[in-house]
Amino acid sequence: MFDSQLYRKLSLAATVLGLFTVTGCSNQPRMIASSSSANAAGLSGNVTQPLQLITLPKGTTITATVGQTLASDKNHWGDSFVASITRPVKIDGKTVLPRGTEVTGRVLEVKNHELKVALSSVVVHGIYCDLATNSRRPSDKDQPNHKGKKNSTRKQKKDNSTLSARTRLTFKLSKPATIPAKA
Numbered sequence: 001m002f003d004s005q006l007y008r009k010l011s012l013a014a015t016v017l018g019l020f021t022v023t024g025c026s027n028q029p030r031m032i033a034s035s036s037s038a039n040a041a042g043l044s045g046n047v048t049q050p051l052q053l054i055t056l057p058k059g060t061t062i063t064a065t066v067g068q069t070l071a072s073d074k075n076h077w078g079d080s081f082v083a084s085i086t087r088p089v090k091i092d093g094k095t096v097l098p099r100g101t102e103v104t105g106r107v108l109e110v111k112n113h114e115l116k117v118a119l120s121s122v123v124v125h126g127i128y129c130d131l132a133t134n135s136r137r138p139s140d141k142d143q144p145n146h147k148g149k150k151n152s153t154r155k156q157k158k159d160n161s162t163l164s165a166r167t168r169l170t171f172k173l174s175k176p177a178t179i180p181a182k183a
Contacts, residue, residue: 051125051180054096056173062119063087063170064103072115072161079107086168096181108135113161119171127180133171138163
């Protein structure tokens, strides 16, 4: 009798585990729709333009403005931050990442008087895309001008451990990135 109860419990556990596995594996990434398949499905009204994948080559520059202040005494390795693209990224005359697109970055290194950051991802047309860029640290010329705050600005310039909000940084891709773009 004990064996039959154990067998039932193991069977139930295996069934539940199997259902979770099937459910998890059936969640496929968002497919890039084409207009012909949308028309074939009988959808009317707003038909989205098809998306094509474009590869941004290594060395492509991405200029972004940091959305919040980052400091070596408050932030830690791995902390994320949000920035917005300042200059559109174009490939073959086609805008792939328009101005204002939000990008996510990470703090890569925090030392007593040093802070290094890099861009890590962007969401384009609802699709998450990884980015690998060079790391940047705040420099005197990167910091925005704040009138009437000369003492605090001098301190920031001296130790390069604070990255002020609205600071514009230019990153370069360290490896190619694939981004969806409208055809």
